[in-house]
Amino acid sequence: MTELAQAVVNGLQMGFLYALVAVGLTIIWGLMEMINFAHGEFLMLGMFAAWGLSAAFGLDPLIAIVPIGLVMFAFGMLVYQQLMRRVQGGDPFTQIFATIGLLFLLQNAVVAAFTSDYRFANDTLLVRLGGAKLTLLGLTFAVPLLLAAGLALVLFLALYLLIERTEFGLALQATSEDRDAARLVGIRPQRMFAVAWGLGAALVAVAGAILVNFFSVYPQVGLQFTVLAYAIVALGGFGSILGTLLAALLVGVIQSVTVVYLPPAFKDAFVFGSYLLIGLFRPQGLFGRF
């Protein structure tokens, strides 16, 4: 019984990390309905930037998230304005095509610069806290994961307030619902899309910078997280930011509980199996509006 409870606790903590990865996708895919196969590459860029700043200048990833977020915001806007804005004129599948090209480009640019070796950020605050644990009711909580989970919560709350409670957020939602109607009331849809891409890229890169404390860094690291992030956003439901958070926690728990009973190879299969099962009863995801 404690084993199961501990698995749930561990899963929840992993879930917060997944939530971080998925939150950028909630905006680009969940809200603006644009497909970005290079989402994992934005994450990878964030991880490499955090590792590089830590290794070269001793800058802790928890501080580096500020410059990384700002640079990736500009990068995301650039990607929209130079590439995705043109691609929007074609079939939705062209977005897949274009972002797979971007995936090849970014991933292999990093291979060319740093090779495919695995790298680790050793000298960071959270890594040094590595052994620290809190024990409560017989369950152990790793302190670094708790801190990362707290950070994820703060980011989610900020994003939720931005999208649901500000004029900018309403304009973003209006654009996602009806581009032409939004234009009629004075919203510039292309600017909204550009900002959404900027926000999405910045958030996932910040997630990457935090993940550096827990995972090794290599150019192909993005895929494993992206596949889960897509499942999380769909499971949570389109356009629902809190849905994404809860789905991420659920996915973390499903994974860690599966591993208690079955070989680890099945943990993602059970996540996707749950998605199918839930989809049969809730075709619009857990909290989706459409």
Add this chain to the structure above:
Amino acid sequence: MSRIALVIGAIAAIVYPIPLQLQGYTYYQTVGFLVLLNAMLGIGWNVVGGWAGQFDFGPQVFFAVGAYTAALLFVKLGVGAWLGLVAAVVVAFLICAVLTYPLTRLRGHYFAIATVAIWMIAQPIGATWEFIGGSQGLFIPVKPRGGVVASALSLQFSGPTKALGYYYASLVLFAITLALMALVERSKLGYYFRAIRDDQEAAEGIGIDSRLYKVLARSITAAVFAAGGVLYAFWALSVFPEQALELNWSTLPIMATVVGGIGRLWGPVLGAIILIPIAQIMSTTLGTGPLAGRGVDLIVYGLIIVLIAAFRPTGLLSLPWARWFRLRRSATA
């Protein structure tokens, strides 16, 4: 596509490897094999993606179902490759229909993730199921038969004519796929698919069962992928989970379809003719030498893809080819 262009294209496809073979090359026949295989898969994916307009990211599951079915029949029961191919197509069609019907409750992006989900579940099953060889997979032994006819009938080519033999085998399967899909495009089925893509509610309003036809579209795609999987398995002489369930078996055909022109019968063909040789040329030129292993070939490849997408998002077949050709003809006359 005019009839003259079709005849010229067919003759070019048949004659293409002969001078190469006579000069002792085999590499370009293999490139041709990969072009035809991906073009065929692209034509298949065009049914669910281009005509029925459904986001299907998991057709590689049925590529694997086909490869495994034929390999199992061959290794365990000694059933020949072509009979195995027919069985594989039927099995993949049925499995896809059964799996897809409940999924059609989901729409748009939710459906897309459901197709990914089946792929994610298939991977650990393929890696752990001992009956199909687990992560080691199955090895297909070459049974030398001797003679061109015997090789063609058993779909087993070896030695210096291996690449040539599989080139023509892929050409035959490609031609059959193209002809069948040309029939589907002009049949009631093809119009139903496009009606569902353009307006599902309206299509249901005139009595089209959208769930049934989505299942049919995806199962036709699955059948084509199964045939491709059989061909690839006998070429590679093995089937194992990481190879048969590789993501490339869906991304390459999808990319070929999009670059050529989605929803157009010849779109994936044009796309595969452009994308596959570029990838092969890149990896043999930029992928070797002092920069080998640094991904320079894939950087350039990615850049080419990004540029095509940015400047022709509706696909290359949407370019005004007919006008250009007429201009050139009148200029020469």
